[in-house]
Amino acid sequence: MKFYFTSKSQGRNQTLTALKAAGQRQGEGSLVTWVHINGKTLCVTNEPERSKRGNKKQGSQLLSSNTIVAPMPGKVTKIMVSEGDLVTQGQTIVVMEAMKMEYSIKSSGSYIVHSIPCKLNDQVKMGELLVQLKEVEK
Amino acid sequence: MKKKLIKKIAIANRGEVAVRIIHACQELEIETVLLHSDVDINTYAYRLADYKICIGSAPSAESYLNIEAVLNGAIASGADALHPGFGFLSENSEFAKRVTDSGIIFIGPSADSMDLLGNKINSKKWAQKKQIPLIPGYEGQNQEVEFLTKKVIEIGFPVIVKAAQGGGGRGMKLILNEQEAKAQIESAQRESxxxxxxEQIFLEKYLDNAKHIEFQIFVDSTGEVVHLFDRECSVQRRHQKIIEEAVSPSLSPELRSKMAQSAVELVKGSGYQGAATVEFLLDGQEYYLLEVNTRLQVEHPVTEMVLGFDLVKAQILTAQGDFVISQSELGLPKGHSIECRIYAENPFLGGMPSTGKILYQQWPLGPGRRFEYAYEKDDSVTEYYDPMIAKVIVWDTNRRGAIKKMKRVLKDSIIFGVYTNIPFLIEILEHPDFVEGIMTTQFISKYFSDPIEPPTFSEEETQWITDTSKKLQNFQISGGGGDQLSANPSKTIFEFDPFCKMWRGV
Structure with a gap:
């Protein structure tokens, strides 16, 4: 990661500090801009065109609600479901641990567990697929 | 105790507390050895320490919690004494004993007094003897989940499950009804x-309208049990303190002196030496013993600020047999001090941990402002440890002034690279219950159960950000792709970060 630019302007007792650097997901050319202005901090992530358009399918899959992905880097400490299970809204699917705290990842609706790519005690990256759900057939 | 001059101290900790200990050692002209994990070479403490020994890999169990590894490191370093800081092995009596047995001074109480006061079950028995009020609960040896579930129903909801060896909010779970009892007990056992x-846990009736008040105790080589007045730490989330202050705005002089007496009484006769904290829950005018922490506390700076007393130096001097404090010389607290814990987390996503490299960090120095931080620019905040990356402490002549100062200081503190809870802290400081000092331990869950709103920007600010963005555009990143910044910078991370949408809550 590289450190690029800090700009500081003064005006009416106000300060703005801004910085641009390569994003956390290295090798993808992602950029991140941090701005601090009047006590407020703003972070803007610019994903490169390639991953925005080129792989639309994967992108939408990431965002769809029947996919459980790791919201943060950490360890999988409990998998509360098995393949074929019916899960309901609010039901805990996976428990993760990061920074010494336990986090429960819950279902956003009623689904059937399709597959569980993660294993117990796996150290996972942010955004890694944990559980694949599928719609309940009516 | 025999007097022995300490020349070199091994630090069995990391982060901002390691930095705090190193600063104290530097003033006392004592050399320091940092016993660290492999990932922690990118921390401020690593750069400050005179010597460093890597004792294991990143997961705490393989380094900071590995008694064998820490002990071997301490012996190899040739240190005369070891400071455990807080968390990790600081309250582990077996560790304290083994350090002492290897001929190294353990900066803290003896293993026996640690077992007596630090173990939550033993301390309750001890307190019962001294007629200090206790919260109803179960602290027996039977640890079967079914049995504990029955006990939970007996005590009556809400019930809190705690780790017998615990501290810092870890392994603590709240049970509100019968349905979730089993899951919460198991979860607490797992975390513990x-x-x-x-795995040992105990149960306690949960007082849901109480304040968290604690008394700082210090015992030097003379054996006199001295209290350094109180701190209030009612602002907690998931039993983890967020904002602490000294002294509490809620105690009348009579109540303060009564509680201080109880705290002193509890420690008396236990053979204790060094710093301890006696924690109480205050419900109206009634107070109950919560637990005793047999170590330095995260929030020790607020006590230092109002009393002008250095607790870490006092710990070290006491360990080498010096006399450092007496109740009569201590004096009364002056002014008001507040501490805010800076956590690496995203406040707009309900406090989800945020890891990454610190790209930039700037603290607004000034009178009555103190900053204790763990990382410098280009250091990495990893998922292996506690999310606390810094503490901001202010002092002013009164509470109102201290709140005002803290708000300004937080607004002027800049951290880029990870999200922090600073916006959340500012909202707490502005809440009427906090301003009036009437907050309870339910304060956060009552008023801040939802993630806070992302910031909004005025037209003028938006214009300024847009102009800056344009300037930044000229800085190309070699090999990088898209360099365009948003034309509408008032959009926040919610629109830009795909991961925020996947978060399904805690």
């Missing part, structure tokens, strides 16, 4: 095992 190496 992971964090403290013991």
């Amino acid at each position: 095992k992971a964090a403290f190496g013991s």
Whole structure:
């Protein structure tokens, strides 16, 4: 990661500090801009065109609600479901641990567990697929 | 105790507390050895320490919690004494004993007094003898989940489950009804095992309208049990303190002196030496013993600020047999001090941990402002440890002034690279219950159960950000792709970060 630019302007007792650097997901050319202005901090992530358009399918899959992905880097400490299970809204699917705290990842609706790519005690990256759900057939 | 001059101290900790200990050692002209994990070479403490020994890999169980590894490191370093800081092995009596047995001074109480006061079950028995009020609960040896579930129903909801070896909010779970009892007990046992190496838990009736008040105790080589007045730490989330202050705005002089007496009484006769904290829950005018922490506390700076007393130096001097404090010389607290814990987390996503490289960090120095931080620019905040990356402490002549100062200081503190809870802290400081000092331990869950709103920007600010963005555009990143910044910078991370949408809550 590289450190690029800090700009500081003064005006009416106000300060703005801004910085641009390569994003956390290295090798993808992602950029991140941090701005601090009047006590407020703003972070803007610019994903490169390639991953925005080129792989639309994967992108939408990431965002769809029947996919459980790791919201943060950490360890999988409990998998509360098995393949074929019916899960309901609010039901805990996976428990993760990061920074010494336990986090429960819950279902956003009623689904059937399709597959569980993660294993117990796996150290996972942010955004890694944990559980694949599928719609309940009516 | 025999007097022995300490020349070199091994630090069995990391982060901002390691920095705090190193600063104290530097003033006392004592050399320091940092016993660290492999990932922690990118921390401020690593750069400050005179010597460093890597004792293991990143997961705490393989380094900071590994008694064998820490002990071997301490012996190899040739240190005369070891400071455990807080968390990790600081309240592990077996560790304290083994350090002492290897001929190294353990900066803290003896293993026996630690077992007596630090173990939550033993301390309750001890307190009962001294007629200090206790919260109803179960602290027996039977650890079967079914049995504990029955006990939970007996005590009556809400009930809190705690790790017998615990501290810092880890392994603590709240049970509100029968349905979730089993799951919460199991979860507490799991967290306790992971964090403290013991599954043993106990149950306690949960007082849901109480304040958290604690008394700082210090015992030097003379054996006099001195109290350094109180701190209030009612602002907690998931039993983890967020904002602490000294002294509490809620105690009348009579109540303060009564509680201080109880705290002193509890420690008396236990053979204790060094710093301890006696924690109480205050419900109206009634107070109950919560637990005793047999170590330095995260929030020790607020006590230092109002009393002008250096607790870490006092710990070290006491360990080498010096006399450092007496109640009569201590004096009364002056002014008001507040501490805010800076956590690496995203406040707009309900406090989800945020890891990454610190790209930039700037603290607004000034009178009555103190900053204790763990990382410098280009250091990495990893997922292996506690999310606390810094503490901001202010002092002013009164509470109102201290709140005002803290708000300004937080607004002027800049951290880029990870999200922090600073916006959340500012909202707390502005809440009428906090301003009036009437907050309870339910304060956060009552008023801040939802993630806070992302910031909004005025037209003028938006214009300024847009102009800056344009300037930044000229800086190309070699090999990088898209360099365009948003034309509408008032959009926040919610629109830009795909991961925020996947978060399904805690």
